[in-house]
Amino acid sequence: MAKLVTEGVTVEGKSRLISAEKLSAGYEGRSIWSGANFSFGKGEFVGVLGPNGAGKTTLFRVILGLQRPMAGSIQIFGEPPRRGNPHIGYVPQRHTIDTETNVECLELVRLGLSGTRWGFDPTAHGDRDAALSALDAADASDLAHRRLGALSGGELQRIFLAEALVSNPEVLLLDEPLSNLDIRRETELLHLVNNVVRSRGVTALLIAHNINPLLPHMNKVMYVANGKMATGAPKDVLTSETLTQLYGVQVEVLKDPHGNVAIIGVEEHHGDIP
Amino acid sequence: MSSCPSGFSPNLLTDLANIWCWSFMRNAIEAGTLTAIVAGVTGYFVVLRRSAFTAHAFSEIGFAGAAWAVLSGIPPLVGLLVGSNLGGLGIALLGRRAINRDTQIGIVLAFSLGLGLLFISLYKGYATETYSILFGEILAVSPDQVTETLVASTLILGGMGVIYRPLLFSSLDEDVAEAKGMPMLALGIAFMAIVACAVSFSVQVTGVLLVFSLMVTPGATAQYLASKPSRAIATSVIIALGATWLGLFLSFYTPYPVSFFITAEVFVFYVLVRLVYTRFRWEKISAGSLLRPPVDRSG
Numbered sequence: 050m051a052k053l054v055t056e057g058v059t060v061e062g063k064s065r066l067i068s069a070e071k072l073s074a075g076y077e078g079r080s081i082w083s084g085a086n087f088s089f090g091k092g093e094f095v096g097v098l099g100p101n102g103a104g105k106t107t108l109f110r111v112i113l114g115l116q117r118p119m120a121g122s123i124q125i126f127g128e129p130p131r132r133g134n135p136h137i138g139y140v141p142q143r144h145t146i147d148t149e150t151n152v153e154c155l156e157l158v159r160l161g162l163s164g165t166r167w168g169f170d171p172t173a174h175g176d177r178d179a180a181l182s183a184l185d186a187a188d189a190s191d192l193a194h195r196r197l198g199a200l201s202g203g204e205l206q207r208i209f210l211a212e213a214l215v216s217n218p219e220v221l222l223l224d225e226p227l228s229n230l231d232i233r234r235e236t237e238l239l240h241l242v243n244n245v246v247r248s249r250g251v252t253a254l255l256i257a258h259n260i261n262p263l264l265p266h267m268n269k270v271m272y273v274a275n276g277k278m279a280t281g282a283p284k285d286v287l288t289s290e291t292l293t294q295l296y297g298v299q300v301e302v303l304k305d306p307h308g309n310v311a312i313i314g315v316e317e318h319h320g321d322i323p
Numbered sequence: 324m325s326s327c328p329s330g331f332s333p334n335l336l337t338d339l340a341n342i343w344c345w346s347f348m349r350n351a352i353e354a355g356t357l358t359a360i361v362a363g364v365t366g367y368f369v370v371l372r373r374s375a376f377t378a379h380a381f382s383e384i385g386f387a388g389a390a391w392a393v394l395s396g397i398p399p400l401v402g403l404l405v406g407s408n409l410g411g412l413g414i415a416l417l418g419r420r421a422i423n424r425d426t427q428i429g430i431v432l433a434f435s436l437g438l439g440l441l442f443i444s445l446y447k448g449y450a451t452e453t454y455s456i457l458f459g460e461i462l463a464v465s466p467d468q469v470t471e472t473l474v475a476s477t478l479i480l481g482g483m484g485v486i487y488r489p490l491l492f493s494s495l496d497e498d499v500a501e502a503k504g505m506p507m508l509a510l511g512i513a514f515m516a517i518v519a520c521a522v523s524f525s526v527q528v529t530g531v532l533l534v535f536s537l538m539v540t541p542g543a544t545a546q547y548l549a550s551k552p553s554r555a556i557a558t559s560v561i562i563a564l565g566a567t568w569l570g571l572f573l574s575f576y577t578p579y580p581v582s583f584f585i586t587a588e589v590f591v592f593y594v595l596v597r598l599v600y601t602r603f604r605w606e607k608i609s610a611g612s613l614l615r616p617p618v619d620r621s622g
Contacts, residue, residue, distance in 0.1 A: 113502045133504015141498040147373070150495070153550040157495055164492025165503050169484040196550050197495070212499065 065124075066091055066220060066252050067112065072121035074104065074111050080119055081107050082273060087280040089269065091219070092250040094243060096263040096283075099273035105256045106142055108273065109222045112254075113139060125220070133165070138213030142224035142256070146205060150198040154208045157197060158183055161215035179215050186249075187211035188241055203234035207241065214245065221245070221253040227262070235262050242266070260287070261309045287312075331576045342575055347462055351581070354464045355567040357476040358528045359537060363560030364483055365521040366542030367552070368514065372494045375539045376425065380432040381410030381515070382522045386531040387435040389456045390442035399456055400471070403523040410435075411515030415508070459530030459582040461571070468527065475524050482517050490514055491552055528567065529582050536586035537563050544593045547600045562589065 065088045073083035081104035089095055097105050110116040111123060114130035123130060125137070138161075158180040163173065184190050189207040192200065200208065206226050213221060223242065227235045243266040246253045257263055260270070264283065271280040272295055279286050279295045286292070287310055292300040301313040327344035342348045369378050388406020389399040414428070443453045455463065464472075483490075493500040493510055501507050518538075525534045545559035570584035 115502060131504075132502070135503075137502075139499055139502045141502070146495075149546075150371075151546045151550050152371075152495060152552060152555075156491075156550075156552055160488065160492040160495065161499070163488050164496075164500060165505060166488055167485055169487045194550075212496070 065089070067123070067125050069123040070121055072111070072123050073119040074107050074116065075119050076107075078119075080276065082276050082278055083120065085121070085278040085280075087271060087278065089252050089254070091252055092246060093252050093268045094246045094266050095252070095254045095269045095271055096260060096267040097254055097256045097271045097273065098258070098260055103273040103275075105273050106224055109139070109224055109254070109256070112220075112222060113137060135216050136219045138216065138218035138221045138251075140206075140209045140213050140221075140223045140226055142228075146197045146200070148198040151196045152198075153194050154189070154197055154200070154211075155180055155184070155193040157208060158193075158211045158215050161212040176215075179217075180211070183211040183215035184208075186214050186245060202229040203238065206230065206234075206238055210238075210241065210245070214249075217249075219251060221251050221255075223253060223255040225256050225258070227257050227259075232262075239263065239266055260312070264308060264310070329575075338572075338576075342572065347464075348571065348575065350464045350466055350469050351461045351571055352568070353469045354472050355461055355528050355571060356564065357469075357472045358525050359563035359567040360560050361476045361479050361521045362525045362534075362537035363541050363545075363563035364480060364556055365518050366538040366540075366563070367545060367556045367559045368490060368494060368542075369518060369538055370542035370546060371491075371552075372514075374518075375535065377414050377428060378411075378518050378522065378538065379535060380428045380435075381407045381414060381519055382526070382531050382534050383432050383439070384410030384435040385519070385523055385526070386456060387439040387442065389526075389531075390439040390446075390453055393448075393452050393456075394442045394446045399452060400468075400523060400527075403456070403526055404520065406435075407519035407522050408516055411519040412512060415512040415515040455530065456526060457530050457532050458580065459526065459528050459533060461528045461581050462574075464527060472524050472527070475520060479517055479520055479524075482513065486510060486513055486517075529585060533582045533586050536582075536589050537567070540589040540593050541566070544589070544596050547596050562592065566592075 068088035070086055071083075072085040073080045075081045075083075085108075097108065099105055107116065111118055112125060112130055114132035114134065125134065155177070159176045161183070162179050163176040181190070181193065184193050187207045187210040189204070189211050192204055192208060195204075197205075197208070209226070210223075213223075221242070226238060226242075230238060239262055242253055242255065245251055246266075254271075255263065255267075263270075267283060269281060270283045270286045271278060272286060272292065274296050277295055279291050287302050289300055289302045292302060292312065293314075296314075299314050303311045303313060305311070328341045329345075330341075332338055332341075343352075369375055385403040385407030388402035388404075388409075390402070391406075392399045392402025410431075413431075417427075439453075446453070451460075454460075489500065489505050489510055490513075492503075493505055493507060497507065522534055522538065525537050529537055541559040541562035542555075544562055545555045548558050549555040566585045566588040569588055570581045573579075573584045574581040
């Protein structure tokens, strides 16, 4: 198999938070992708793109320790993944709340910290302070006492971001947080995530469908398609050559004067990619 | 005890003293109070997890168990506990999507009722016991049963205290709770076992068919009245307690059953709260179109 990994220039001295070598993952003996090599350092904002069913969420599940890799190795903070790693904050895909849920947002964010503790301690308020500061970081302080079921899509995503941030994670995994958001909310949320990445030195992996809103923020891009991955700096990955090699069909990457890219030849083949 | 007065007087304190004078009423009040607290606490989570139908199903499995127990000459409570716990375990093992398995649950529910009917028809004795399992017979609770209920309530509330935060977390946000390493299956089984025990003891007060007047309605009403879980649970308990006490009071002075009063009170209160809440929400949203959906997910 052709080597598809286009490693970007890594800055000396940056610690490798996540690194994988010849990693494969799949379900019931069938691999979804294989031979993946990548490494992400502290404070990197990584956009994860690719067609539906390519295995983007599977990658998150492997990092979270919810699914074992089929082959190869992956290390997070220098150890194999394990479920319940407190250094990882996670916002799952298509994460919605029943409109009948009349529980205030602050309570959900608190549970991001205290929800893993057994027993009952009515005097513990440390999680409340942490939750309030997480809400502040997610620009959602005004939502603290609103009911979860009454929030809009954009407001919910900020609450979920706060819930993920409350345990002070070093890695954030955001699975399609931009779906169901209009362009303005999309831009706002990305700015918010970018601020968190920059101010807290968090490494964020964000799954998205459209690359253009991510371009101003991300340091690295990971394309998952056709059972393979291409990872690296956007300028290296977003080329006709790399993507043609990845997808196995002729792909053109066009750039407009504003820096937006259009990837031609992929969209029509979405249906053909297993 | 025959010296206790039973007539209604305009003085409420005299009435309460009269009621307390009867030992069967004291037993009923004690058992009813314990049951209302347990049902109010567990009921909040039953509603939050959208598992009212699931919990209803295993109370009917409990009915089959109780009818079988009556037939075999064992205390019906034992049959209830065994039946509802087995049902709860089965549903918990079905997995995280079990709540949505309406069809399978409905099928098992119907079969359980049928089995219960068979056991009743096989039983040659006096059928009062099975009738009381179906509709509750709180006025016949014995002091021993009160003690049993006290022990069970303490264990149930203790169990809830231990799993409180993880249970709340997994009820609100299952995917994140799982990623955080919470044992979802064990939590589901523990919760189902707690609800099964709570249902079994509540059955003494309300019966299998009416158990959700204490398990579901107060919890559902409380969700409209408080958005902090601790307050909502307290509210749910207060509603269940108020309904039980008022039901006992009303039935003492009327010829009608306690279970009827409890179901009617919580139902009327639920409807009132919903009406007020809906009106309040509409006024808050806009004075414009009444057809406007209450939640706009687009932005």
